[in-house]
Amino acid sequence: MNNKYNTDLLLKEANKSILFTANRPELVMEHGKGMYLWDTNGKRYLDFIGGWAVTSLGHCPEVITKALLEQSAKLVNASPTFYNVPMVEFAKLLTDNSCFEKVFFASTGAEANEGAIKLARKYGTKFLNGAFEIITATNSFHGRTLATMSATGKKKWEKLFEPKVQGFKHVPLNDSKAIQNAITSKTCSIMVEPVQGEGGVFAVEENYIRSLRELCNEKKILLLFDEVQTGIGRTGKLFAYEHFGIEPDIMTLAKGIGGGYPLAAMLTKEKFDIFEAGDQGGTYSSQPLGMSVGMAVVKEIINKNIVKNAEQQGEYIKHKLTSIANKFNLTNIRGKGLLLAFDLPVEKGSEVVNECLYRGLLINSPRPAYIRLMPPLIVTSREIDEMIEILSGVLADILK
Structure with a gap:
């Protein structure tokens, strides 16, 4: 575990000095590499937000x-x-x-x-x-x-x-x-x-x-x-x-x-x-x-023709989502390349996002029943499999 930073102190200082513009979780990101981010407590997160579709080559290429x-x-x-x-x-x-x-x-x-x-x-x-x-x-x-x-x-x-x-x-x-x-x-x-x-x-x-x-x-x-x-x-x-x-x-x-x-x-x-x-x-x-x-x-x-990887891995994500769609009543799997989304059967997007965060996966819910995925363009099938495994566990618990 990374003991370099006192997370509680950092959060206290953040709440004291940073203008409120967003509801942020009680954690502080410290470093990243490739498809992963780590917080100041040393916890690792698989990043399928990609800095809001920003980290096209992953973290710290x-x-x-x-x-x-x-x-x-x-x-x-x-x-x-x-x-x-x-x-x-x-x-x-x-x-x-x-x-x-x-x-x-x-x-x-x-x-x-x-x-x-x-x-x-x-x-x-x-x-x-x-x-x-x-x-x-x-x-x-x-x-x-x-x-x-x-x-x-x-x-x-x-x-x-x-x-x-x-x-x-x-x-x-x-x-x-x-x-x-x-x-x-x-x-x-x-x-x-x-x-x-x-x-x-x-x-x-x-x-x-x-x-x-x-x-x-x-x-x-x-x-x-x-x-x-x-x-x-x-x-x-x-x-x-x-x-x-x-x-x-x-x-x-x-x-x-x-x-x-x-x-x-x-x-x-x-x-x-x-x-x-x-x-x-x-x-x-x-x-x-x-x-x-x-x-x-x-x-x-x-x-490096990373555009081709975005196309291929996007299709793989769609395939994996389709494979679990019936089990969780997921619908309208959509998007192009690595800008993808699907609909939940109920408006529990924020709950899914929060539980995924707790389990080390970063995803986004732009609307109450939508889940959006926009990982770095370097994502591989191994990391997609890891994402699907975490997501499936979360959906199983929340949607029951």
Whole structure:
């Protein structure tokens, strides 16, 4: 057991000095490696949350450690005034491996989405007679700034932090008629997650997303993909738009792109490179340290074909869940790659999550009857078997 830290003292200090924003369990994480985390009492946890789909290469991968050490000895921050070497190299890596030609780097998914919203509105100002409205989906999630909360389609956020940023409409996912009816002369963009992660892991239908592409072409408005959770291999493709045979006009990335380091990006086509100097920026945009980490992570995922592992292991998880589904009345096993979920027969998601935590497994319940799984992309069948064994024991006790 690790006796380096006094957990009770740490928790006391946390409650004293850290602003309350979330209900956290009474434990403190101390270190991690691969698929596992350890708390300050030395207890090990199998991580099927993956830092909220962030630790794409698992905990403390060597490529990130190496990138941080080498770049920190060269240049940490040159200010956003200048180009820097890893900035240029990372931008090229992303554009060479996607359908886009231009990149803006940021620190968080919300910041990337803010940039995308600004770009869509700039496009509306320049080419659509001042159009500014953006249509998003109900149950969507786009971030926690005021603008991205306004874009988000969570019901319980409707009255939070009013007045919201104006100019967003929410319509049901996969409802083409609702989208068509929502478009007006004020519309500049449609913003969609290829798979709604926080909403419960619900994917767009292929015919629906193709119809959106056609509709945007017809109306000359922008199609914006929020791939903050789905990008960089999470769904079994490097980018989720590849599942549908269409290309968005703008795409945002975060979470897995930095493997745990705070990093995000907005990508767009050459023809939408329309910002003027001063329209968009950020103190930490394209910071060399982050650029080096992001480049190391994305290269590792591409060079070792970790995307294929995400696809294969995702299918294995579905197979294992299906094998226990009848026993526990689990339904609607869904998702792509390693962004998966299923429905419980009763609204006991939080109980399942808490009991799994007690037994050393980290999972998530985005809604009372949903369980979500988003492990690091390096997960193996052995760790999936371990997850299923713990989960089955928990379900047997809670669902009886």
